[in-house]
Amino acid sequence: MSQRQLSTWLLPVVSIVLVALFLFPVYWLVVTSFKAEGEIFRSPPTWFPQTIYLKAYTEQLSGSSYNIFEGFRNSAIIAFGALAISTVLAVPASYGLARFKFPGMHLFLLLFLVTQMLPASLILTPLFIQFKHLGLIGSSYWGTILANATAGIPFSVVTLRTYFATLPKELEESAKIDGCGLFGTFVRIMIPIAVPGVVVAMVFSFLFAWGDLIFGMTFIGKEHMRPITAGIYNFLGFQSTSWNNTMAFGTVSIIPVVLIFIFIQRYIVSGLTNGAVKG
Amino acid sequence: MARSMERAAGYLFVLPALLYMLFFVGYPIVDNFRLSLFDVNVMNIARGDQPFVGLGNYKELFDQGVILTTLTNTLIYTVACIVFQFIVGLGFALLFSRPFRMAERLRGLVMISWLLPATITAMTFKFMFGTSGGIVNELLAMLHLSGGPVEWLVTPFTAMFALVLANTWIGIPFNMMLLTTGLTTIPKDIYESAAIDGANAVQRFFRLTLPLLKPAILSLLVLGFIYTFKVFDLVLIMTHGGPVNATQMMSTYAYKLSFDEFNFSQGAAASNLMFLVLLVIGFIYLRLVYREEVKGA
Numbered sequence: 151m152s153q154r155q156l157s158t159w160l161l162p163v164v165s166i167v168l169v170a171l172f173l174f175p176v177y178w179l180v181v182t183s184f185k186a187e188g189e190i191f192r193s194p195p196t197w198f199p200q201t202i203y204l205k206a207y208t209e210q211l212s213g214s215s216y217n218i219f220e221g222f223r224n225s226a227i228i229a230f231g232a233l234a235i236s237t238v239l240a241v242p243a244s245y246g247l248a249r250f251k252f253p254g255m256h257l258f259l260l261l262f263l264v265t266q267m268l269p270a271s272l273i274l275t276p277l278f279i280q281f282k283h284l285g286l287i288g289s290s291y292w293g294t295i296l297a298n299a300t301a302g303i304p305f306s307v308v309t310l311r312t313y314f315a316t317l318p319k320e321l322e323e324s325a326k327i328d329g330c331g332l333f334g335t336f337v338r339i340m341i342p343i344a345v346p347g348v349v350v351a352m353v354f355s356f357l358f359a360w361g362d363l364i365f366g367m368t369f370i371g372k373e374h375m376r377p378i379t380a381g382i383y384n385f386l387g388f389q390s391t392s393w394n395n396t397m398a399f400g401t402v403s404i405i406p407v408v409l410i411f412i413f414i415q416r417y418i419v420s421g422l423t424n425g426a427v428k429g
Numbered sequence: 430m431a432r433s434m435e436r437a438a439g440y441l442f443v444l445p446a447l448l449y450m451l452f453f454v455g456y457p458i459v460d461n462f463r464l465s466l467f468d469v470n471v472m473n474i475a476r477g478d479q480p481f482v483g484l485g486n487y488k489e490l491f492d493q494g495v496i497l498t499t500l501t502n503t504l505i506y507t508v509a510c511i512v513f514q515f516i517v518g519l520g521f522a523l524l525f526s527r528p529f530r531m532a533e534r535l536r537g538l539v540m541i542s543w544l545l546p547a548t549i550t551a552m553t554f555k556f557m558f559g560t561s562g563g564i565v566n567e568l569l570a571m572l573h574l575s576g577g578p579v580e581w582l583v584t585p586f587t588a589m590f591a592l593v594l595a596n597t598w599i600g601i602p603f604n605m606m607l608l609t610t611g612l613t614t615i616p617k618d619i620y621e622s623a624a625i626d627g628a629n630a631v632q633r634f635f636r637l638t639l640p641l642l643k644p645a646i647l648s649l650l651v652l653g654f655i656y657t658f659k660v661f662d663l664v665l666i667m668t669h670g671g672p673v674n675a676t677q678m679m680s681t682y683a684y685k686l687s688f689d690e691f692n693f694s695q696g697a698a699a700s701n702l703m704f705l706v707l708l709v710i711g712f713i714y715l716r717l718v719y720r721e722e723v724k725g726a
Contacts, residue, residue: 191562246442361546
Protein backbone atom coordinates (compact mmCIF):
# COMPACT_ATOMS: atom_id res chain seq x y z
CA MET A 151 0.00 0.00 0.00
CA SER A 152 1.30 3.43 -0.84
CA GLN A 153 2.17 6.05 1.72
CA ARG A 154 -0.68 8.22 0.52
CA GLN A 155 -3.35 5.58 0.95
CA LEU A 156 -2.00 4.91 4.39
CA SER A 157 -2.56 8.45 5.54
CA THR A 158 -5.81 9.04 3.69
CA TRP A 159 -7.80 6.18 5.12
CA LEU A 160 -5.96 3.57 7.15
CA LEU A 161 -4.49 5.86 9.81
CA PRO A 162 -7.69 7.84 10.38
CA VAL A 163 -9.80 4.67 10.62
CA VAL A 164 -7.43 2.92 13.00
CA SER A 165 -7.14 6.07 15.11
CA ILE A 166 -10.89 6.58 15.34
CA VAL A 167 -11.39 2.99 16.47
CA LEU A 168 -8.62 3.27 19.06
CA VAL A 169 -9.91 6.56 20.47
CA ALA A 170 -13.47 5.21 20.59
CA LEU A 171 -12.26 2.16 22.53
CA PHE A 172 -10.20 4.38 24.79
CA LEU A 173 -13.16 6.57 25.64
CA PHE A 174 -15.51 3.65 26.20
CA PRO A 175 -15.62 4.18 30.01
CA VAL A 176 -17.07 7.67 29.49
CA TYR A 177 -19.71 6.27 27.15
CA TRP A 178 -20.52 3.50 29.61
CA LEU A 179 -20.88 6.00 32.45
CA VAL A 180 -23.37 8.14 30.56
CA VAL A 181 -25.31 5.25 29.02
CA THR A 182 -25.70 3.44 32.33
CA SER A 183 -27.26 6.51 33.93
CA PHE A 184 -30.12 6.22 31.42
CA LYS A 185 -30.81 2.53 32.05
CA ALA A 186 -33.38 1.09 34.41
CA GLU A 187 -31.94 -0.79 37.38
CA GLY A 188 -32.95 -4.13 35.88
CA GLU A 189 -31.33 -3.46 32.55
CA ILE A 190 -28.00 -2.47 34.09
CA PHE A 191 -27.31 -6.00 35.29
CA ARG A 192 -28.71 -7.82 32.28
CA SER A 193 -26.48 -10.47 30.79
CA PRO A 194 -25.46 -10.14 28.02
CA PRO A 195 -25.31 -6.37 28.51
CA THR A 196 -27.19 -3.93 26.32
CA TRP A 197 -24.86 -1.52 24.54
CA PHE A 198 -27.53 1.13 24.38
CA PRO A 199 -30.52 1.59 26.76
CA GLN A 200 -33.56 -0.24 25.40
CA THR A 201 -35.77 2.40 26.94
CA ILE A 202 -34.34 5.74 27.94
CA TYR A 203 -35.03 5.85 31.63
CA LEU A 204 -34.80 9.24 33.29
CA LYS A 205 -35.77 8.30 36.82
CA ALA A 206 -32.20 8.55 38.13
CA TYR A 207 -32.35 12.23 37.24
CA THR A 208 -35.97 13.12 37.96
CA GLU A 209 -35.87 11.36 41.32
CA GLN A 210 -33.39 13.98 42.44
CA LEU A 211 -35.91 16.76 41.87
CA SER A 212 -38.35 15.23 44.30
CA GLY A 213 -35.81 15.62 47.10
CA SER A 214 -34.49 12.20 48.07
CA SER A 215 -31.56 11.52 50.40
CA TYR A 216 -28.72 13.17 48.51
CA ASN A 217 -29.66 15.82 46.04
CA ILE A 218 -27.69 15.83 42.80
CA PHE A 219 -28.37 19.49 42.05
CA GLU A 220 -27.45 20.53 45.56
CA GLY A 221 -24.18 18.65 45.12
CA PHE A 222 -23.64 20.39 41.80
CA ARG A 223 -24.22 23.78 43.41
CA ASN A 224 -21.83 22.98 46.28
CA SER A 225 -19.13 21.85 43.87
CA ALA A 226 -19.64 25.04 41.88
CA ILE A 227 -19.34 27.26 44.97
CA ILE A 228 -16.14 25.51 45.99
CA ALA A 229 -14.63 25.50 42.50
CA PHE A 230 -15.45 29.15 41.73
CA GLY A 231 -14.23 30.21 45.17
CA ALA A 232 -10.90 28.45 44.71
CA LEU A 233 -10.68 29.79 41.15
CA ALA A 234 -11.20 33.38 42.35
CA ILE A 235 -8.54 33.19 45.08
CA SER A 236 -6.10 31.43 42.82
CA THR A 237 -6.49 33.92 39.95
CA VAL A 238 -6.28 37.05 42.08
CA LEU A 239 -3.07 35.85 43.74
CA ALA A 240 -1.36 33.93 40.95
CA VAL A 241 -1.68 36.40 38.06
CA PRO A 242 0.34 39.18 39.75
CA ALA A 243 2.79 36.67 41.23
CA SER A 244 3.55 35.10 37.86
CA TYR A 245 3.99 38.55 36.31
CA GLY A 246 6.34 39.57 39.12
CA LEU A 247 8.43 36.45 38.66
CA ALA A 248 8.56 36.87 34.89
CA ARG A 249 9.41 40.57 34.73
CA PHE A 250 11.25 41.80 37.82
CA LYS A 251 14.62 40.89 39.24
CA PHE A 252 14.84 40.75 43.01
CA PRO A 253 16.69 38.73 45.63
CA GLY A 254 14.94 35.45 46.35
CA MET A 255 13.05 35.19 43.08
CA HIS A 256 14.64 31.88 42.16
CA LEU A 257 13.87 30.48 45.57
CA PHE A 258 10.26 31.64 45.29
CA LEU A 259 9.85 29.98 41.92
CA LEU A 260 11.35 26.82 43.35
CA LEU A 261 8.84 26.92 46.21
CA PHE A 262 5.94 27.17 43.78
CA LEU A 263 7.32 24.30 41.72
CA VAL A 264 7.68 22.12 44.81
CA THR A 265 4.27 22.84 46.30
CA GLN A 266 2.72 21.80 43.01
CA MET A 267 3.91 18.27 43.73
CA LEU A 268 2.87 17.86 47.33
CA PRO A 269 0.17 15.33 48.18
CA ALA A 270 -3.00 16.77 49.66
CA SER A 271 -2.85 14.21 52.44
CA LEU A 272 0.33 15.85 53.74
CA ILE A 273 -1.36 19.09 54.68
CA LEU A 274 -4.76 17.60 55.45
CA THR A 275 -4.40 16.85 59.16
CA PRO A 276 -2.72 20.14 60.18
CA LEU A 277 -5.20 22.11 58.06
CA PHE A 278 -8.07 20.25 59.66
CA ILE A 279 -6.83 21.21 63.14
CA GLN A 280 -6.03 24.78 62.05
CA PHE A 281 -9.46 25.25 60.45
CA LYS A 282 -11.17 23.70 63.43
CA HIS A 283 -9.67 26.40 65.64
CA LEU A 284 -10.79 29.04 63.15
CA GLY A 285 -14.31 27.60 63.08
CA LEU A 286 -14.13 26.72 59.38
CA ILE A 287 -14.91 23.02 59.80
CA GLY A 288 -18.38 21.53 59.59
CA SER A 289 -20.90 23.87 58.06
CA SER A 290 -18.67 26.13 56.02
CA TYR A 291 -17.35 26.05 52.48
CA TRP A 292 -14.34 28.16 53.43
CA GLY A 293 -11.96 25.46 54.63
CA THR A 294 -12.44 23.52 51.40
CA ILE A 295 -12.16 26.61 49.20
CA LEU A 296 -8.97 27.84 50.90
CA ALA A 297 -7.37 24.39 50.75
CA ASN A 298 -8.27 23.86 47.09
CA ALA A 299 -6.73 27.17 46.06
CA THR A 300 -3.36 25.76 47.15
CA ALA A 301 -3.51 23.47 44.11
CA GLY A 302 -4.47 26.18 41.63
CA ILE A 303 -1.99 28.85 42.75
CA PRO A 304 1.31 27.06 42.07
CA PHE A 305 0.06 25.60 38.78
CA SER A 306 -1.12 29.04 37.62
CA VAL A 307 2.07 30.77 38.71
CA VAL A 308 4.30 28.31 36.88
CA THR A 309 2.18 28.28 33.70
CA LEU A 310 1.59 32.03 33.55
CA ARG A 311 5.16 32.95 34.34
CA THR A 312 6.20 31.24 31.12
CA TYR A 313 3.41 33.05 29.30
CA PHE A 314 4.37 36.52 30.55
CA ALA A 315 8.03 35.84 29.85
CA THR A 316 7.27 35.29 26.15
CA LEU A 317 5.56 38.69 25.77
CA PRO A 318 7.84 41.40 24.32
CA LYS A 319 9.34 43.83 26.82
CA GLU A 320 8.61 46.73 24.46
CA LEU A 321 4.98 46.56 25.55
CA GLU A 322 5.82 47.84 29.01
CA GLU A 323 8.36 50.33 27.73
CA SER A 324 5.89 52.05 25.42
CA ALA A 325 3.25 52.00 28.15
CA LYS A 326 5.71 53.73 30.44
CA ILE A 327 6.39 56.41 27.84
CA ASP A 328 2.66 56.93 27.56
CA GLY A 329 2.66 57.69 31.28
CA CYS A 330 1.33 54.40 32.60
CA GLY A 331 2.47 53.50 36.10
CA LEU A 332 3.73 50.07 37.04
CA PHE A 333 0.39 48.87 38.29
CA GLY A 334 -1.53 50.56 35.49
CA THR A 335 0.67 48.85 32.92
CA PHE A 336 0.01 45.49 34.52
CA VAL A 337 -3.75 45.89 34.73
CA ARG A 338 -4.45 47.79 31.52
CA ILE A 339 -1.79 46.46 29.15
CA MET A 340 -0.39 43.14 30.31
CA ILE A 341 -3.46 41.32 31.65
CA PRO A 342 -5.56 41.96 28.51
CA ILE A 343 -2.74 40.60 26.35
CA ALA A 344 -2.27 37.58 28.58
CA VAL A 345 -5.95 36.60 28.51
CA PRO A 346 -5.41 33.24 26.74
CA GLY A 347 -2.83 32.21 29.34
CA VAL A 348 -4.95 33.49 32.21
CA VAL A 349 -7.94 31.54 30.92
CA VAL A 350 -5.93 28.31 30.93
CA ALA A 351 -4.75 28.95 34.48
CA MET A 352 -8.32 29.69 35.55
CA VAL A 353 -9.65 26.56 33.90
CA PHE A 354 -7.15 24.36 35.66
CA SER A 355 -7.73 26.04 39.03
CA PHE A 356 -11.42 25.37 38.50
CA LEU A 357 -10.90 21.75 37.45
CA PHE A 358 -8.60 20.95 40.38
CA ALA A 359 -11.21 22.18 42.84
CA TRP A 360 -14.12 20.68 40.90
CA GLY A 361 -12.55 17.23 41.14
CA ASP A 362 -11.58 17.56 44.79
CA LEU A 363 -12.74 14.81 47.10
CA ILE A 364 -10.35 14.72 50.04
CA PHE A 365 -10.79 18.31 51.29
CA GLY A 366 -14.52 18.42 50.73
CA MET A 367 -15.26 15.18 52.50
CA THR A 368 -12.96 15.99 55.42
CA PHE A 369 -13.74 19.63 56.07
CA ILE A 370 -17.46 19.77 55.36
CA GLY A 371 -19.58 17.92 57.88
CA LYS A 372 -23.04 18.88 56.67
CA GLU A 373 -24.31 16.39 54.09
CA HIS A 374 -26.24 19.02 52.13
CA MET A 375 -23.15 21.21 51.74
CA ARG A 376 -20.80 18.55 50.42
CA PRO A 377 -19.50 18.59 46.85
CA ILE A 378 -20.79 16.11 44.32
CA THR A 379 -17.64 13.97 44.61
CA ALA A 380 -18.16 13.47 48.34
CA GLY A 381 -21.80 12.67 47.65
CA ILE A 382 -20.71 9.93 45.26
CA TYR A 383 -18.25 8.58 47.80
CA ASN A 384 -20.98 8.35 50.44
CA PHE A 385 -23.35 6.78 47.96
CA LEU A 386 -20.87 4.05 47.06
CA GLY A 387 -20.43 3.22 50.73
CA PHE A 388 -23.91 1.77 50.99
CA GLN A 389 -24.27 -1.99 50.81
CA SER A 390 -26.38 -2.06 47.70
CA THR A 391 -25.23 0.68 45.39
CA SER A 392 -27.90 2.09 43.15
CA TRP A 393 -25.78 2.25 40.03
CA ASN A 394 -28.03 4.27 37.77
CA ASN A 395 -28.26 6.98 40.43
CA THR A 396 -24.52 6.99 40.96
CA MET A 397 -23.91 7.14 37.23
CA ALA A 398 -26.35 10.04 36.98
CA PHE A 399 -24.28 11.86 39.62
CA GLY A 400 -21.20 11.11 37.57
CA THR A 401 -22.76 12.29 34.33
CA VAL A 402 -23.90 15.56 35.85
CA SER A 403 -20.49 16.19 37.36
CA ILE A 404 -18.63 15.75 34.09
CA ILE A 405 -20.82 18.29 32.27
CA PRO A 406 -18.58 21.27 33.17
CA VAL A 407 -15.49 19.30 32.23
CA VAL A 408 -16.89 18.39 28.82
CA LEU A 409 -18.08 21.94 28.18
CA ILE A 410 -14.69 23.37 29.09
CA PHE A 411 -13.07 20.79 26.88
CA ILE A 412 -15.24 21.62 23.88
CA PHE A 413 -14.64 25.35 24.10
CA ILE A 414 -11.00 25.68 24.92
CA GLN A 415 -9.40 22.35 24.06
CA ARG A 416 -6.60 24.06 22.15
CA TYR A 417 -5.54 26.17 25.12
CA ILE A 418 -5.69 23.26 27.54
CA VAL A 419 -3.16 21.30 25.54
CA SER A 420 -0.71 24.19 25.56
CA GLY A 421 -1.38 24.83 29.25
CA LEU A 422 -0.69 21.27 30.19
CA THR A 423 2.63 21.15 28.42
CA ASN A 424 3.72 24.57 29.66
CA GLY A 425 2.89 23.91 33.27
CA ALA A 426 4.23 20.41 33.46
CA VAL A 427 7.53 20.44 31.67
CA LYS A 428 9.59 23.46 31.34
CA GLY A 429 12.83 22.88 29.64
CA MET B 430 13.45 51.36 36.12
CA ALA B 431 15.45 52.03 39.26
CA ARG B 432 16.84 48.97 40.95
CA SER B 433 15.14 49.48 44.30
CA MET B 434 11.87 50.27 42.54
CA GLU B 435 12.11 47.00 40.64
CA ARG B 436 12.78 45.06 43.82
CA ALA B 437 9.86 46.61 45.64
CA ALA B 438 7.59 45.95 42.68
CA GLY B 439 8.72 42.35 42.44
CA TYR B 440 7.93 41.67 46.07
CA LEU B 441 4.67 43.52 45.85
CA PHE B 442 3.49 41.28 43.02
CA VAL B 443 4.79 37.99 44.36
CA LEU B 444 4.32 38.23 48.11
CA PRO B 445 0.53 37.81 48.40
CA ALA B 446 0.61 34.44 46.63
CA LEU B 447 3.75 33.40 48.45
CA LEU B 448 2.32 34.28 51.87
CA TYR B 449 -0.86 32.40 51.06
CA MET B 450 1.12 29.30 50.19
CA LEU B 451 3.31 29.67 53.27
CA PHE B 452 0.27 29.92 55.49
CA PHE B 453 -1.80 27.13 53.95
CA VAL B 454 0.97 24.76 52.83
CA GLY B 455 4.25 25.75 54.49
CA TYR B 456 2.91 26.06 57.99
CA PRO B 457 0.92 22.79 57.77
CA ILE B 458 4.06 20.93 56.69
CA VAL B 459 5.94 22.21 59.75
CA ASP B 460 2.92 21.55 61.94
CA ASN B 461 2.64 18.05 60.52
CA PHE B 462 6.16 17.38 61.69
CA ARG B 463 5.35 18.74 65.15
CA LEU B 464 2.16 16.64 65.32
CA SER B 465 4.10 13.51 64.51
CA LEU B 466 6.27 14.02 67.61
CA PHE B 467 3.32 14.33 69.99
CA ASP B 468 0.43 12.12 70.91
CA VAL B 469 -2.55 13.94 69.46
CA ASN B 470 -5.88 12.13 69.35
CA VAL B 471 -9.54 12.96 69.32
CA MET B 472 -9.62 13.17 73.12
CA ASN B 473 -6.91 15.77 73.65
CA ILE B 474 -7.01 17.65 70.35
CA ALA B 475 -9.01 20.57 71.72
CA ARG B 476 -7.26 20.80 75.07
CA GLY B 477 -3.66 21.33 74.01
CA ASP B 478 -1.99 19.18 76.68
CA GLN B 479 -0.70 16.57 74.25
CA PRO B 480 2.30 14.61 75.55
CA PHE B 481 5.59 14.69 73.66
CA VAL B 482 6.52 11.21 72.47
CA GLY B 483 9.55 11.89 70.29
CA LEU B 484 9.82 9.36 67.50
CA GLY B 485 7.35 7.07 69.27
CA ASN B 486 4.73 7.43 66.54
CA TYR B 487 7.21 6.41 63.86
CA LYS B 488 8.39 3.46 65.93
CA GLU B 489 4.83 2.31 66.46
CA LEU B 490 4.10 2.56 62.74
CA PHE B 491 7.05 0.33 61.93
CA ASP B 492 6.19 -2.07 64.74
CA GLN B 493 2.68 -2.49 63.35
CA GLY B 494 4.22 -3.13 59.95
CA VAL B 495 1.34 -1.89 57.79
CA ILE B 496 3.39 1.14 56.78
CA LEU B 497 5.89 -1.09 54.99
CA THR B 498 3.07 -2.89 53.20
CA THR B 499 1.70 0.45 52.05
CA LEU B 500 5.13 1.58 50.90
CA THR B 501 5.55 -1.60 48.85
CA ASN B 502 2.01 -1.33 47.47
CA THR B 503 2.47 2.30 46.49
CA LEU B 504 5.79 1.57 44.79
CA ILE B 505 4.42 -1.42 42.86
CA TYR B 506 1.37 0.57 41.83
CA THR B 507 3.44 3.59 40.80
CA VAL B 508 5.98 1.68 38.75
CA ALA B 509 3.33 -0.44 37.03
CA CYS B 510 1.26 2.64 36.16
CA ILE B 511 4.26 4.53 34.81
CA VAL B 512 5.31 1.64 32.58
CA PHE B 513 1.85 1.13 31.06
CA GLN B 514 1.12 4.84 30.71
CA PHE B 515 4.40 5.42 29.04
CA ILE B 516 4.02 2.61 26.51
CA VAL B 517 0.47 3.54 25.49
CA GLY B 518 1.21 7.25 25.71
CA LEU B 519 4.18 6.87 23.40
CA GLY B 520 2.08 4.79 21.01
CA PHE B 521 -0.58 7.51 20.84
CA ALA B 522 2.02 10.25 20.54
CA LEU B 523 3.66 8.50 17.57
CA LEU B 524 0.34 7.68 15.94
CA PHE B 525 -1.00 11.24 16.15
CA SER B 526 2.28 12.75 15.05
CA ARG B 527 1.69 11.19 11.62
CA PRO B 528 0.28 13.74 9.24
CA PHE B 529 -3.34 12.84 8.68
CA ARG B 530 -6.61 14.68 8.91
CA MET B 531 -8.23 14.57 12.36
CA ALA B 532 -4.95 13.73 14.10
CA GLU B 533 -5.14 16.93 16.15
CA ARG B 534 -8.77 16.46 17.03
CA LEU B 535 -8.41 12.82 18.03
CA ARG B 536 -5.40 13.60 20.15
CA GLY B 537 -7.49 16.26 21.87
CA LEU B 538 -10.28 13.79 22.56
CA VAL B 539 -7.88 11.47 24.38
CA MET B 540 -7.27 14.32 26.85
CA ILE B 541 -10.74 13.82 28.32
CA SER B 542 -9.66 10.93 30.52
CA TRP B 543 -7.08 13.17 32.15
CA LEU B 544 -9.51 16.00 32.78
CA LEU B 545 -12.28 14.01 34.46
CA PRO B 546 -12.49 14.15 38.26
CA ALA B 547 -10.68 11.08 39.65
CA THR B 548 -13.75 10.26 41.72
CA ILE B 549 -15.85 9.81 38.59
CA THR B 550 -13.22 7.67 36.88
CA ALA B 551 -12.84 5.54 40.00
CA MET B 552 -16.57 5.03 40.26
CA THR B 553 -16.90 4.10 36.59
CA PHE B 554 -14.07 1.58 36.77
CA LYS B 555 -15.46 0.15 40.00
CA PHE B 556 -18.70 -0.41 38.14
CA MET B 557 -16.98 -1.93 35.12
CA PHE B 558 -14.95 -4.29 37.32
CA GLY B 559 -18.02 -5.38 39.28
CA THR B 560 -18.25 -9.12 39.93
CA SER B 561 -21.77 -9.67 38.67
CA GLY B 562 -22.87 -7.60 35.69
CA GLY B 563 -19.58 -5.71 35.39
CA ILE B 564 -18.75 -5.16 31.74
CA VAL B 565 -15.23 -6.58 32.12
CA ASN B 566 -16.52 -9.94 33.31
CA GLU B 567 -19.27 -9.87 30.68
CA LEU B 568 -16.72 -9.32 27.93
CA LEU B 569 -14.48 -12.09 29.25
CA ALA B 570 -17.45 -14.43 29.30
CA MET B 571 -18.50 -13.46 25.78
CA LEU B 572 -15.01 -14.17 24.50
CA HIS B 573 -14.89 -17.40 26.53
CA LEU B 574 -11.78 -16.20 28.30
CA SER B 575 -12.82 -16.85 31.89
CA GLY B 576 -14.11 -19.85 33.79
CA GLY B 577 -16.58 -17.72 35.69
CA PRO B 578 -16.97 -14.24 37.11
CA VAL B 579 -13.68 -12.84 38.41
CA GLU B 580 -13.94 -11.08 41.76
CA TRP B 581 -11.74 -8.24 40.58
CA LEU B 582 -11.82 -5.83 43.48
CA VAL B 583 -11.90 -8.32 46.34
CA THR B 584 -8.88 -10.42 45.37
CA PRO B 585 -5.48 -8.86 46.19
CA PHE B 586 -3.71 -9.22 42.84
CA THR B 587 -6.66 -8.39 40.59
CA ALA B 588 -7.63 -5.44 42.80
CA MET B 589 -4.19 -3.94 42.32
CA PHE B 590 -4.40 -4.72 38.60
CA ALA B 591 -7.74 -2.93 38.31
CA LEU B 592 -6.34 0.13 40.10
CA VAL B 593 -3.31 0.20 37.83
CA LEU B 594 -5.55 -0.07 34.79
CA ALA B 595 -7.80 2.76 35.95
CA ASN B 596 -4.89 5.04 36.70
CA THR B 597 -3.15 4.14 33.46
CA TRP B 598 -6.28 5.31 31.70
CA ILE B 599 -6.06 8.64 33.53
CA GLY B 600 -2.33 9.09 32.92
CA ILE B 601 -2.07 8.20 29.23
CA PRO B 602 -2.95 11.70 27.94
CA PHE B 603 -0.33 13.28 30.18
CA ASN B 604 2.35 10.98 28.80
CA MET B 605 1.07 11.43 25.27
CA MET B 606 1.15 15.23 25.46
CA LEU B 607 4.64 15.49 26.92
CA LEU B 608 5.99 13.00 24.40
CA THR B 609 4.21 14.83 21.57
CA THR B 610 5.94 18.02 22.62
CA GLY B 611 9.22 16.09 22.72
CA LEU B 612 8.61 14.72 19.21
CA THR B 613 8.03 18.16 17.73
CA THR B 614 11.51 19.21 18.83
CA ILE B 615 13.15 16.50 16.71
CA PRO B 616 14.17 17.94 13.34
CA LYS B 617 12.57 16.08 10.42
CA ASP B 618 15.66 16.04 8.18
CA ILE B 619 17.45 13.71 10.61
CA TYR B 620 15.04 10.98 9.57
CA GLU B 621 15.51 11.71 5.90
CA SER B 622 19.26 11.36 6.05
CA ALA B 623 18.92 8.22 8.19
CA ALA B 624 16.56 6.74 5.58
CA ILE B 625 19.05 7.56 2.84
CA ASP B 626 21.74 5.80 4.88
CA GLY B 627 19.51 2.72 4.81
CA ALA B 628 18.15 2.71 8.37
CA ASN B 629 14.77 0.95 8.55
CA ALA B 630 11.82 2.14 10.63
CA VAL B 631 12.71 0.03 13.67
CA GLN B 632 16.32 1.21 13.66
CA ARG B 633 15.19 4.80 13.24
CA PHE B 634 12.90 4.44 16.25
CA PHE B 635 15.49 2.92 18.60
CA ARG B 636 18.56 4.76 17.36
CA LEU B 637 17.03 8.18 16.73
CA THR B 638 13.59 8.78 18.20
CA LEU B 639 14.11 7.28 21.65
CA PRO B 640 17.55 8.82 22.33
CA LEU B 641 16.36 12.22 21.12
CA LEU B 642 13.29 11.98 23.35
CA LYS B 643 15.45 11.31 26.39
CA PRO B 644 15.02 14.73 28.06
CA ALA B 645 11.23 14.55 27.67
CA ILE B 646 11.18 10.95 28.91
CA LEU B 647 13.25 11.75 31.98
CA SER B 648 11.09 14.57 33.24
CA LEU B 649 8.02 12.58 32.30
CA LEU B 650 9.08 9.61 34.42
CA VAL B 651 9.90 11.73 37.46
CA LEU B 652 6.72 13.81 37.21
CA GLY B 653 4.73 10.65 36.57
CA PHE B 654 6.22 9.09 39.68
CA ILE B 655 5.28 12.06 41.84
CA TYR B 656 1.74 12.37 40.52
CA THR B 657 1.11 8.63 40.70
CA PHE B 658 2.62 8.14 44.13
CA LYS B 659 0.11 10.60 45.59
CA VAL B 660 -2.87 8.44 44.59
CA PHE B 661 -5.82 8.82 46.94
CA ASP B 662 -9.30 9.21 45.44
CA LEU B 663 -8.95 6.28 43.09
CA VAL B 664 -8.02 3.79 45.80
CA LEU B 665 -10.44 5.15 48.36
CA ILE B 666 -13.34 4.66 45.99
CA MET B 667 -12.40 1.51 44.09
CA THR B 668 -11.04 -0.71 46.88
CA HIS B 669 -10.85 1.37 50.05
CA GLY B 670 -7.39 -0.13 50.53
CA GLY B 671 -8.78 -3.65 50.63
CA PRO B 672 -8.90 -6.56 50.64
CA VAL B 673 -7.12 -6.43 54.02
CA ASN B 674 -4.63 -3.68 53.08
CA ALA B 675 -3.69 -5.42 49.81
CA THR B 676 -4.16 -2.10 48.00
CA GLN B 677 -3.65 0.19 50.96
CA MET B 678 -1.45 3.09 49.82
CA MET B 679 0.60 5.49 51.90
CA SER B 680 -1.90 8.31 51.41
CA THR B 681 -5.00 6.24 52.16
CA TYR B 682 -3.32 4.73 55.20
CA ALA B 683 -2.39 8.16 56.55
CA TYR B 684 -5.97 9.25 55.99
CA LYS B 685 -7.33 6.19 57.73
CA LEU B 686 -5.12 6.75 60.77
CA SER B 687 -6.11 10.40 61.07
CA PHE B 688 -9.76 10.40 60.15
CA ASP B 689 -11.08 6.87 60.69
CA GLU B 690 -9.11 6.08 63.84
CA PHE B 691 -8.65 9.74 64.88
CA ASN B 692 -5.02 9.10 65.69
CA PHE B 693 -3.88 12.41 64.23
CA SER B 694 -0.23 12.11 65.20
CA GLN B 695 0.22 8.69 63.63
CA GLY B 696 -1.53 9.90 60.51
CA ALA B 697 0.90 12.82 60.47
CA ALA B 698 3.86 10.46 60.91
CA ALA B 699 2.66 8.25 58.04
CA SER B 700 2.22 11.21 55.68
CA ASN B 701 5.66 12.50 56.67
CA LEU B 702 7.18 9.21 55.57
CA MET B 703 5.36 9.57 52.29
CA PHE B 704 6.66 13.10 52.02
CA LEU B 705 10.19 11.80 52.51
CA VAL B 706 9.89 9.48 49.51
CA LEU B 707 8.53 12.29 47.35
CA LEU B 708 11.24 14.64 48.55
CA VAL B 709 13.94 12.31 47.29
CA ILE B 710 12.24 11.97 43.91
CA GLY B 711 11.46 15.69 43.79
CA PHE B 712 15.10 16.45 44.38
CA ILE B 713 16.02 14.38 41.36
CA TYR B 714 13.40 16.21 39.32
CA LEU B 715 14.66 19.61 40.32
CA ARG B 716 18.20 18.68 39.40
CA LEU B 717 16.90 17.67 35.99
CA VAL B 718 14.50 20.48 35.26
CA TYR B 719 14.94 23.43 37.58
CA ARG B 720 18.21 24.49 36.05
CA GLU B 721 16.44 24.80 32.72
CA GLU B 722 13.61 26.69 34.32
CA VAL B 723 15.95 29.33 35.75
CA LYS B 724 17.90 29.60 32.55
CA GLY B 725 14.66 30.25 30.68
CA ALA B 726 13.85 33.20 32.94
